[in-house]
Amino acid sequence: SSGAFLLAFTSLFDKGSKVGIGAPGYPSYRQILKALEIDPIIIQTTSEEKFQLTTNSIFGRKLDGVLVASPANPTGSMLNFDSLKALIEKCNNNEISFISDEIYHGVEYKEKAVSALQVTDDCYVINSFSKYFSMTGWRIGWMVVPESHVRQVERLAQNMFICAPHASQIAAAGALESFSELEENLKVYKTNRDLMIRGLSEAGFTDIAPPDGAFYIYADISKFSNDSLEFSKDMLKTAGVAITPGLDFDSERGNATIRFSYARSTDEIKDGIERIVNFMIERGYK
Incomplete structure (x- = not known):
């Protein structure tokens, strides 16, 4: 595109x-x-x-x-x-x-x-x-x-x-002739999406945009941090989970938001959620 x-x-x-x-x-x-x-x-x-x-x-x-x-x-x-x-x-x-x-x-x-x-x-x-x-x-x-x-x-x-x-x-x-396979991929995304919504809520991320489509969840982190870049770096270094700071998408307010992607295997998503929850507990956010 x-x-x-x-x-x-x-x-x-x-x-x-x-x-x-x-x-x-x-x-x-x-x-x-x-x-x-x-x-x-x-x-x-x-x-x-x-x-x-x-x-x-x-x-x-x-x-x-x-x-x-x-x-x-x-x-x-x-x-x-x-x-x-x-x-x-x-x-x-x-x-x-x-x-x-x-x-x-x-x-x-x-x-x-x-x-x-x-x-x-x-x-x-x-x-x-x-x-x-x-x-x-x-x-x-x-x-x-x-x-x-x-x-x-x-x-x-x-x-x-x-x-x-x-x-x-x-x-x-x-x-264009592979729609049955593509729909199976979509089922994986849906499973991952449901896991992420529940898991992120458990981790304390309660203010998220409505994930109607695509494979992202955009979350407000203002109650945890006002520096999405440092928050993302810390999660990567400490928990081994890569997220994207909101500054990439919104130069004015993105310091207080992050983006999660769930375009991975379901096992990886489960592992990632567990790591995120533990990270939030360790940092005293939860």
Whole structure:
């Protein structure tokens, strides 16, 4: 999907354009925008908003574009149909380009993720074989763009990348015929998710974002620490568990949040939870 963001941003925006992205959010959004001399407008989201952009949060900001991810990294939260529809209509009515990052579609647990294409064709949708299809290292994905933009994006792609590697294309075609195996992977994620929710609660992490999809849990640690980087380093050194400091995703408030990933085997997750609980007891947090 990284290449698709380059194509989308280059196709839709000019130097100095303003693109709204939510915080916490995937850090590469803002870095790629900056590299292209496009201004990322960081919009702080709240737990009440499920850490997603809303029509209210983008109101009055004079944006040229809006980028959302549902399910999102780092929170795993999702926009329902009505919320996504309202956001898209707000953008379309104000001539704001809408980009939907749907890389985690397929990795959801109770409700199916809603595609922007269920609302409109006047948007850019980005997806990848990296997550649901478990093909991270193969570097292959796809875009859906309005028909009038196809040739423009095609020309950009031919000059920037030419195409994805042939071997990756063959492997991706095979993955499209492997849904029974992929659904087994999803069952593992669901088991791991349930274990993590219970285990983290036992460890004292009670303030978490709703993990509707993806394979992350985003937790508030403000009652334990105000330095997520040092907290993460300490857990790695002491417990042997790698977590991600929230500063990667939110430069303003990420000092008080961390992200857990449960994209591992269930046995590893069980072991990790035990280590986390012991770490929290040892540090006097629990």
